[in-house]
Amino acid sequence: MKNIQLVVIGILFFVIPSSVKCQNGFDHYGNYQDALGILMKSIDTYGGHKSISVPVSFKANGIMFNLGHYTIPYERREFGINEANFFYENEQCVFSSKEIVMYGNTYRNLTFYKSDSVIVKDYFQADKQKLGKQSRDQLINQVQKSLPSKFLKFAYEHRNTLSLCFSSDTLKVVSFNDKSGNHFKISLDSKFLLTKIDELKYSDLYGDYIVTTEFHGYHQLENLWVPSERIDKEYGQIEKRLSISDFKVYPAKNNLISELDSEFRLDTLVQHKPSGVSREKIGKNLYLLKLNTLNNKVIIAENKLHFDIYELPKGFETHQAIISELQDINPNKKLKNIFVSHHHPDHAGGLRWFNEINVITTTGNVDYFSNIFSNTHSLSNSYEYISNKPDIKYEIIPQGSHRKYSDSFNESIVYEVGDTEHTKEYLVYYFPNEKILFVGDLMSFPMNQKTPFSGQRGKSVYDLILKEKLKVDKIYTSWPLKGQKNFGLLNDLKDSLIK
The missing domain is CATH 2.50.20.10 (Lipoprotein localisation LolA/LolB/LppX)
Incomplete structure (x- = not known):
């Protein structure tokens, strides 16, 4: 020695x-x-x-x-x-x-x-x-x-x-x-x-x-x-x-x-090669953004004067992809509102990357998001991320209530559906012009097999449809992406309630 x-x-x-x-x-x-x-x-x-x-x-x-x-x-x-x-x-x-x-x-x-x-x-x-x-x-x-x-x-x-x-x-x-x-x-x-x-x-x-x-x-x-x-x-x-x-x-x-x-x-070994980002138009001014590397989906709404985003997974790549897509759709409009269904990072983790925005969320998430934004990021590979202190305003959807967002380009109604057994608070988005319901990760629609049992998650969605008498042609999810149908139908939702 x-x-x-x-x-x-x-x-x-x-x-x-x-x-x-x-x-x-x-x-x-x-x-x-x-x-x-x-x-x-x-x-x-x-x-x-x-x-x-x-x-x-x-x-x-x-x-x-x-x-x-x-x-x-x-x-x-x-x-x-x-x-x-x-x-x-x-x-x-x-x-x-x-x-x-x-x-x-x-x-x-x-x-x-x-x-x-x-x-x-x-x-x-x-x-x-x-x-x-x-x-x-x-x-x-x-x-x-x-x-x-x-x-x-x-x-x-x-x-x-x-x-x-x-x-x-x-x-x-x-x-x-x-x-x-x-x-x-x-x-x-x-x-x-x-x-x-x-x-x-x-x-x-x-x-x-x-x-x-x-x-x-x-x-x-x-x-x-x-x-x-x-x-x-x-x-x-x-x-x-x-x-x-x-x-x-x-x-x-x-x-x-x-x-x-x-x-x-x-x-x-199976070599997984990322296939990047793809965009699909699902309404007159509504787009589904598929983040293939993250296995997530985001909805972009183009309004008369600005853009809105529904769901925002974490990561620098997410931020870059979304900014690129917004500029490609219309470089003269800025992002105004970000809607997050719940606090999980694959749905709300990307908020820190954006500045001067409104975040539409629920009461229990505000302190959590504020704590995250106050943390230091000195080890980030992006100088913008190190120095950025998000200027965010919160707009709260109270439990059991809803709020409409509309102009001549788009209309959406945001519903808070309460305890889904996934989280205590949860937002679901309805686009009446397209008859689309965007439900985050409350259920899934796998290809070539029966819709899996969704329990209280699916029941929360079905109860909302019945209570508000929503006309729903398509049900989109934000997760997962891989191995899933592009969207589900009302009958798929009903099937998921049968154990």
């Missing part, structure tokens, strides 16, 4: 003068040496480089507190989760399997990477995919975080970016970046055991945030310090609480490697 450290430091002394300092006196090289020394002591605590590089497998079982598409903003629900991880560094091979149990159904996520190739199958996808560089690096980071000894090895591989943040008898804090610029901070206790990993991350919806992994209850197994519990946090809340078990060390290559190679052959 000392030989390795001396070689590294010796090389650095050769290429970097020991007197290199900033004008304010900060000694970068001295700081690096201190950080490297602390990291090396931590690696020694775990048994040295040989120990942290041995092939291992382990399981982690517990609870996921999922921040999903639920009835109110920030709601989390608990689901069981089981993980199995296998590291085989000699062939740069790592395999991770995660299973979650949701509403009686089991969904599996698989990650396999060998050298610089990363292949995944997400929980709700049937096909395996090979990832691009940025997504690949983020996934590798996530898997490495599952075990302290492997993350220390990961930190050592990126030691040229080490920096000492804090040092005392009871706590050492060191930071580093990976090759893609992802930034990490590791905390070590008085024994130099890794207790916490903080990663600076970015979401185009929530802005800048920290993801934290904590390790508790260390004990020695197979000459390695192994925690008994791992806690993952996001947005300041616990996302997972897992108990680590079945820790094993493998002295040599075993059959699992060849089995994984066989299961994840590159020739079995």
Whole structure:
């Protein structure tokens, strides 16, 4: 171990003068040496480089507190989760399997990477995919975080970016970046055991945030310090609480490697190529915009003096696509109103990109949207997104009420339909001239099969039609897009109410 450290430091002394300092006196090289020394002591605590590089497998079982598409903003629900991880560094091979149990159904996520190739199958996808560089690096980071000894090895591989943040008898804090610029901070206790990993991350919806992994209850197994519990946090809340078990060390290559190679052959991958955006005219001044890469649909209404948009999924690509389509339809008109059925990001996540607009929504969403808009976005790749502070005015549709929007070009009526069991508040849009009802994701109309049971979601739509005596020829949805009919009929809605 000392030989390795001396070689590294010796090389650095050769290429970097020991007197290199900033004008304010900060000694970068001295700081690096201190950080490297602390990291090396931590690696020694775990048994040295040989120990942290041995092939291992382990399981982690517990609870996921999922921040999903639920009835109110920030709601989390608990689901069981089981993980199995296998590291085989000699062939740069790592395999991770995660299973979650949701509403009686089991969904599996698989990650396999060998050298610089990363292949995944997400929980709700049937096909395996090979990832691009940025997504690949983020996934590798996530898997490495599952075990302290492997993350220390990961930190050592990126030691040229080490920096000492804090040092005392009871706590050492060191930071580093990976090759893609992802930034990490590791905390070590008085024994130099890794207790916490903080990663600076970015979401185009929530802005800048920290993801934290904590390790508790260390004990020695197979000459390695192994925690008994791992806690993952996001947005300041616990996302997972897992108990680590079945820790094993493998002295040599075993059959699992060849089995994984066989299961994840590159020739079995399905390459998904985005097909961009398409626009379809569904009324005199009404357009359906299909966002193929997002699996979403948006309605654009051209009015006499301005445009309105119904539904707005998150993402820079969404913003660019919509602006391009509006200019193509009529470059002399600006966007005025954005209607969002509910708070989920695939329906309302793109609001921050727009400025000087009216947002038509429900009461429970205003604080949520305002909080999102107040978050910093310093890590965005778009300077406009970093600096933009949306100037938005809210127009509230009270529960159980409706409001008409019309001029000589268009007419729409927005209805609030109450608790759909998808969300507590929900807006549905009716275009009387076209006899079109736009219902967001309250139901779906898959091709070549019976309309699936829609429960309270579909009942909310059907009750609205009966109560308001709406004449409906076509029912459009905003999600999903793929594998769906272009629109549904009233009979399809009725069929969806039969279990």
